Amino acid sequence: MIRTRSASAWILALAALTGAATPARERVVDGDGIVDATIAGVRGRIRIEPSGTAMPLVTTAWAERATLKPGMLAFSYAVGTERVHGRTGVAPIDLGTGPFKRRIGWTANPYTPAADGVIGPGGVPEDVVRFILRTPVAGERTVALPTTDQGGLAGGWGELYALIDLGGQPLRIRFDPYHARTLATASAAARIAAAQGGVLQGVVEKVEIAFGIERPVRTMTLARPLTVGPLQFATLGVRTADHGSTAGIADAADPIDPDEIVVTAKSKKPGRDRLSIGADLLARCSRIVFDKPARQIRLTCA
Incomplete structure (x- = not known):
């Protein structure tokens, strides 16, 4: 008995035979690394930096504008013997390529005065960050x-x-x-x-x-x-x-x-x-x- 395959099935089979793979999604970060972003639809500016944390760290002011609701998980960021305490909540964040849900942390004093927040390569949705x-x-x-x-x-x-x-x-x-x-x-x-x-x-x-x-x-x-x-x-x-x-x-x-x-x-x-x-x-x-x-x-x- 002869069985037929759809065109998509043949493409998948050919990809398996040739070792082809879907290209990794890549984000290029240049200049000062600061991009326009939204949290729960509310605009701000966030810096994507190599040393940043996977959890976005934003100012309390931005979190309040976005009416973020704090969850049970709080955090502290140690800077030597000093600690900065913050709260966290889950919300959609958009770094310019579409929204995705992420746990977000916020603190009263900003991580940097240059932007409303920072995020590291571990927190962006792309597989490769250049x-x-x-x-x-x-x-x-x-x-x-x-x-x-x-x-x-x-x-x-x-x-x-x-x-x-x-x-x-x-x-x-x-x-x-x-x-x-x-x-x-x-x-x-x-x-x-x-x-x-x-x-x-x-x-x-x-x-x-x-x-x-x-x-x-x-x-x-x-x-x-x-x-x-x-x-x-x-x-x-x-x-x-x-x-x-x-x-x-x-x-x-x-x-x-x-x-x-x-x-x-x-x-x-x-x-x-x-x-x-x-x-x-x-x-x-x-x-x-x-x-x-x-x-x-x-x-x-x-």
Whole structure:
């Protein structure tokens, strides 16, 4: 008996035989990353940024204009020893390509004064998010790094990190072109110093991290440069009082002022050891591509 197939069935069969696949949906983010958006149909401006959280973080003012109803799940965002508390609710959000439902967080003080909110690549509906930082130049290299999320109960709400190997253990890397300096938390800095021969030097500076909150930072130089994908560098900032202790790092002006150090017990909590690559290094790069299906971040730099 001869059976017939519809045209669509033949197309599907041919795709299976040839290995064809539906192209991944892609979003290109350039300029300042700020786009017009709506939440529950109410307009605002949101910045799509590589270091942003999957859960959109917007101002209370926008949430109130959109008459968002807070649910049972609240949240807090830790900036060193300080915390910003917020509420959450589920609502449709449209970043210019159509509405989709997402849990949204809001806080009284804005994450950034540049926009009404921020969102990271993990929160946009597209499979691939391509951040255009500048025009490509000759001699660039592209390196793919594996990704991970924050982990824990809020893993799906948080940031997407690249991973590198440091001393046989993974180190989480985030990319933040909207802050000038490359910064490591104290626990990450201690690991980097041990692996690469780090020395603290200079005075303490206050550096804004998020929500307008400033944290103490010193400079660390490395005897052996650290490599992150195509980037190699020997100088970075250290958040001396955040998530761990820098007491074990050699100091160019020994002894360390004890007022700079917060000594804490060793912690196995995920996300404490973190290096944030800032604009000082990202100036060498033209592209950051988050490929969520491939679980990769591809970094293109000179």
